[in-house]
Amino acid sequence: MSLIHALLGKPLATSEERAEHIGPIAGIPVFGLDALSSAAYGPEAALTLLIPLGMMGVAHIVPISFAIIGLLVVVFFSYLQTIDAYPHGGGSYTVASENLGSTAGLFAAAALMIDYILNAAVGISAGVENLVSAFPSLQPHLLAICLFILAVLTLINMRGVKDTGTAFLFPTYLFIGSLLTVIVVGGIRAIVAHGHPTAIVAPPQLPRGTSYLAFWLLLKVFASGCTAMTGVEAVSNGVNAFRAPTQKNAKKTLTIIIVLLMIFLAGIALLSRAYSIAATDPTSAGYQSVLSQLIAAVMGRGWFYYVSIGSILAVLALSANTSFADFPRLTRAIADHDYLPHVFRIRGRRLLYTHGIYALVGFTALLLIGFGGVTDRLIPLFAIGAFLAFTLSQAGMVIHWKRQGGPGSIRRMLVNGFGAVATGITLLVVLIAKFTAGAWITAILIPCLIILMIAIKRHYRSVAQQVAVDHRIDTEHLVEPLVIVPLDRWTRITEKGLRFALKLSDEVQAVHVDAEECCREVQENWRRNVAAPLLEAGRPVPELVLLGSPYRFVVMPLVDYILKIELERPERQIAVMIPELVVRNWWQAPLHNQRAQLLKLMLLLRGNQRIIVINIPWYL
């Protein structure tokens, strides 16, 4: 226990809940890492598609980035309104199911679950790939490092929300600080140099290229850049993790995250154009990421460069943590509606929805192993879930404002409606652009998950109908059961079982299956040690039943006999007494036959409501 305490912290009482709540300072690492770290791969993904256009392509990044920032602003205002409307956590799932009906809610649920799992896998693999490109000797251990980081994240998260925020504070603020420094210093240099600053370390020379941008390519660039928006949903889903005033703290946190992300996106786009920095081909030898070129151009390759790159690696890997913070909350909300197993509602020893963490870790590990820990193979499955959730959430908010009415509701409906249309179009673009590359997997998985969730709900409803009652206990027919005692040889264990049977009921049968041809001995023992003493004491003598077993099976004839008696005696419950030897050490278990276990299993599988099993433990 003390090892578990040291690793996971002491258990928390339900009454300690308030102390686990966080403010904006800890909230940014917990809920913002996903959104902020995407500044490191969103612009890069867009610029990579612009490589064929050479130097002219770089110029296009500014308007595209500002389009994305515009979309981000729309989504931002939508979620600010959502936090107001849903103070106990209003993720897309809640908003969609409350306003658009349960089917839309299930779509959001499936989309978000898949996206959170993918986010964990992509975050870890992207971080590790950056690490590996810095230290190529680690290449053969790629997958092992991914799984190791997953294990560390799991351990940190099993300690709880507050400890997680504390652990991630330093790398998160180091990342924010260094990126802001680069943008401010680079911006001042650019203004001083009238838009044409001189790079300290010059980026690779670009071919002139063409300025012509085809519409289809434009859409693809926009779609790729939109990966920068994943993770924005997290705060609104986790509102109730914040300390009072809950909504105000959540909104403050969301605002800081979005403003920082906008600064990053705008700064990266503007500085890239100013310094003529384009993406390089990731498959060629001279590959260097856009951020790496940018930092080197503005600040040179000194200690600052290495600290910044280090913080980017750390933040990418830790961005997986957003999934840890939100996925268990999401599955809890879905399980509350009976669409997922109820274990997701149980809070573990540290007040966390532990089973949600187990599920997340399990599926993430499967994804990492299945795709070999390679980010490129995972990316096409990604972002679809996020944009489906955005669209459903904002469409849901339109209905919400329409229902609520009152002053300003028309304006709000317009804002959310515009957002829904914009993110909906983006969703279509992303789906079409990535379909053959892997998006089809997500497109198949979502309906499968929905079918599964509906089946689970149906099961729970049928169970509830069968067992839930508010009726008075039936006080009639409280007659003793017929007790059946399987009898092997006459030992203390059998004696104990038979004595307990005699305590429970006046009608007892002892059944011996004759697999070893020792009938006579059993009968003789019975007469001498059971029948005679009971007769003397004036008590009814149980019946001894002998069953033949030509094929030396023991359990099957017994089960058949019990089922036969059950049919013959419809008015009685049948209690089967199963003596069980409890060994002191695990290694002793194989020394004794496991027939008791097998009999219990067979009775459970083939039995019915009227057959009850009584375990008589015998401790050695």
Next chain:
Amino acid sequence: MSLIHALLGKPLATSEERAEHIGPIAGIPVFGLDALSSAAYGPEAALTLLIPLGMMGVAHIVPISFAIIGLLVVVFFSYLQTIDAYPHGGGSYTVASENLGSTAGLFAAAALMIDYILNAAVGISAGVENLVSAFPSLQPHLLAICLFILAVLTLINMRGVKDTGTAFLFPTYLFIGSLLTVIVVGGIRAIVAHGHPTAIVAPPQLPRGTSYLAFWLLLKVFASGCTAMTGVEAVSNGVNAFRAPTQKNAKKTLTIIIVLLMIFLAGIALLSRAYSIAATDPTSAGYQSVLSQLIAAVMGRGWFYYVSIGSILAVLALSANTSFADFPRLTRAIADHDYLPHVFRIRGRRLLYTHGIYALVGFTALLLIGFGGVTDRLIPLFAIGAFLAFTLSQAGMVIHWKRQGGPGSIRRMLVNGFGAVATGITLLVVLIAKFTAGAWITAILIPCLIILMIAIKRHYRSVAQQVAVDHRIDTEHLVEPLVIVPLDRWTRITEKGLRFALKLSDEVQAVHVDAEECCREVQENWRRNVAAPLLEAGRPVPELVLLGSPYRFVVMPLVDYILKIELERPERQIAVMIPELVVRNWWQAPLHNQRAQLLKLMLLLRGNQRIIVINIPWYL
């Protein structure tokens, strides 16, 4: 079931036992394959050590082979006498433990178990290596082929003794026939040519070499050649597998096997000298086995050569089967003396000691995987067990005759005593010659196994002392138990459990652990649906106990409470009613909490004799 029937045959009734017994024709493949196939590697192993002596070394093989044949004759007569003295199977284990005491018996048991497992592994790997050297493209799949052959052998053996004999008849007699043909034809040619026949396909020319044979080398050659004697023990251990007249059939089978083996050894030695055939270096490119050279020299490389080589490969691989025939019988005999788990005594659906087969297959697979399926790595561990068993068996027989007395006992004691000394010396030579190469593993394993067996015996004896009685049932104090019913919410399941509790006893407690803060609701329900109706019916009302749970644990507080009650009420048995939901499909299981299972486990681990668990199944 029908698939199992097709693979393993229909179940056999105990009364069908007689039909499963075999005669000498089927007995030779079942019990003789190990001994006979060793003719294919024993002489080869001896000649390999004589390579440095060149042509002169070949001459030495004849006296050494005849020394081994002499030893074989001694062992043969010893086992003939053993079959007479032990008509129900007198392996070394039985003979040693009955005549030399249980410690000697345990030595024999450990030695034989290890040797049988090694024999299975070596037989399969030697066969597969021959196959692989014929078809080098199979080399990467060496281990997989070994495991495949092991699986096929397992399947054949699970059908039973008689089917096994039938399956192996053809390759065994093909092997015997072709080897006898080579020896007869070669012998006639040698006599006709006055001892210097001309080879049809000439073996490689030998250097003249030296005729000087150092004493140490002589001993090593002798020790290596003695591997030809492994497997001789099998018949005497399996006497009761033969049909009546049992002993006569067993002795006939043993005689045929030994005579064939002697002819093989003598023939191979004499023909090797006549044709000047020496071993070749197995690590060099031109490697060819002695038997291959011999057959080619006598019969040429026609169809006969390929048929013979094929039968040698088959017989080597199938020689593993001796282990399948004898190992389960051995473990059964050891388990009869409580030195191994009693499952080894249970006869399965085909009248076989199925668990012995499982154990053999498991350990053989482990050995094959651990040593990569390479014969050379396994050989040094081998033969020690066989000679330890020979020595103990014959020493035991000396005591047996001494005790029996009567005419001829002195002569018999002398024969067995001579055999014991001869095999004992051989054992020492083998152990010393192979110690550093791997024999130390066997030397460590044997005492470990003995310690394990003694621990098992001690456990069984302590259990027997605790449970076995021949006393009359205690008819006093047959008072109803105190019944505890864990109560979550008021459902049909709880109602059923409570009703059953009321049937069993007048003292019932319902215990609610308040992990979800719904105390008030539970109390209200209890008052309305339980207390009121029971009062009206004039029955005692069970007590409702509420337990707090600040850390949201459910099972632990319940177990603690039950143990507390158990301490407070030393005069009553405590019956804990555990309602259990039985789902229709396996996939529904994760939808319900597994607290019932956990509670049962905790009560079993922390409970005691007075706490009894009653399972109330609820079928959906």
